[in-house]
Amino acid sequence: MRLSKRLKAITQFVSDNSKIIDIGCDHALLDIYLYQNLKNVSIIASDIHEGAVKQAKKNIEKYNLDGKIDLRLGDGLDVIDNNEVDTIIISGMGFYTIEDILTNPEKMQNINTIIIQSNTDIVKLRKFVIKLGFKIEEEVLVKDKDIIYTVIKFVRGIEKYSYDEIYFGPRILEDKNELFYEYYNKKLLKYENLLLQLPKGQLASKIHHLNLIRIIKKQVSDKKEPTK
Ligand SMILES: C[S@@+](CC[C@H](N)C(=O)[O-])C[C@H]1O[C@@H](n2cnc3c(N)ncnc32)[C@H](O)[C@@H]1O
Structure with a gap:
């Protein structure tokens, strides 16, 4: 099976x-x-x-x-x-x-x-x-x-x-793998695009997206690129 x-x-x-x-x-x-x-x-x-x-x-x-x-x-x-x-x-x-x-x-x-x-x-x-x-x-x-x-x-x-553990998952954060970076780099792009498209005046939504972008950036920024 x-x-x-x-x-x-x-x-x-x-x-x-x-x-x-x-x-x-x-x-x-x-x-x-x-x-x-x-x-x-x-x-x-x-x-x-x-x-x-x-x-x-x-x-x-x-x-x-x-x-x-x-x-x-x-x-x-x-x-x-x-x-x-x-x-x-x-x-x-x-x-x-x-x-x-x-x-x-x-x-x-x-x-x-x-x-x-x-x-x-x-x-x-x-x-x-x-x-x-x-x-x-x-x-x-x-x-x-x-x-x-x-x-x-x-x-x-x-x-x-913590806030980050609820957002990303405590066990997932302990052992970030390739899929983690793939998943959250895609999300980061999505939120950055959404932010650009937000109509003027939507302050609460803007702050929400800026916050998501900030916490995701913090978690994906430690990825080590393979040395050539
Ligand atoms: C998309 S299928 C997922 C099937 C399987 N669990 C999987 O992951 O491949 C969702 C199933 O949940 C059933 N379902 C939805 N609400 C339910 C409920 N309240 N109680 C029992 N089954 C439910 C649907 O009839 C459907 O067969």
Whole structure:
């Protein structure tokens, strides 16, 4: 079973012996891979759309895993009882959908790990999940078909973060790689262009963009060019 680079990056953060729900499983390929490659995991694969659940069922049957992966139709955490799960995986959705799903204090009680790849608003996502009582254990940038994604593993705990750590990710800042510089140099260009195009008088927006440009420049300026 071959997974996309994006989904593969998620799998490296999932531990043996965990009780997982993959919310918004769609094709369930991630869940099939996890079942095949981890020890002693229980997996609930769920989706809100019937079509997705049907496709997931076909894939699960194709890999002879019927009855091994528990497939459920429904919205977010509604499909589980309180003690069934300790690990949530959510990938390929926007921040506001993820926020809606995780705003469920009763069902979140026994969750100790959340692994997320959000398609939007990574900074808001970090702030939101930290407020739920989690800290960032691991993070990675991954490039898949020319798009750079961020995958984050949150675990229960308290850790204080600086502004830059919330913006870039504390674990990502500890180990800046080529993708980091590629991603943020592109963002820098985007914000510099946006700044030039801002209509006169938009002072708050101007200050916001100038601030982003300042903090990104600070973080990308330490890149050492290879010596010739
Ligand atoms: C773009 S797909 C991502 C599929 C897969 N997780 C991935 O990363 O490749 C998003 C999936 O989330 C499902 N979804 C959206 N909102 C949901 C919700 N509130 N509860 C469960 N599934 C949801 C959609 O039906 C869709 O199948």
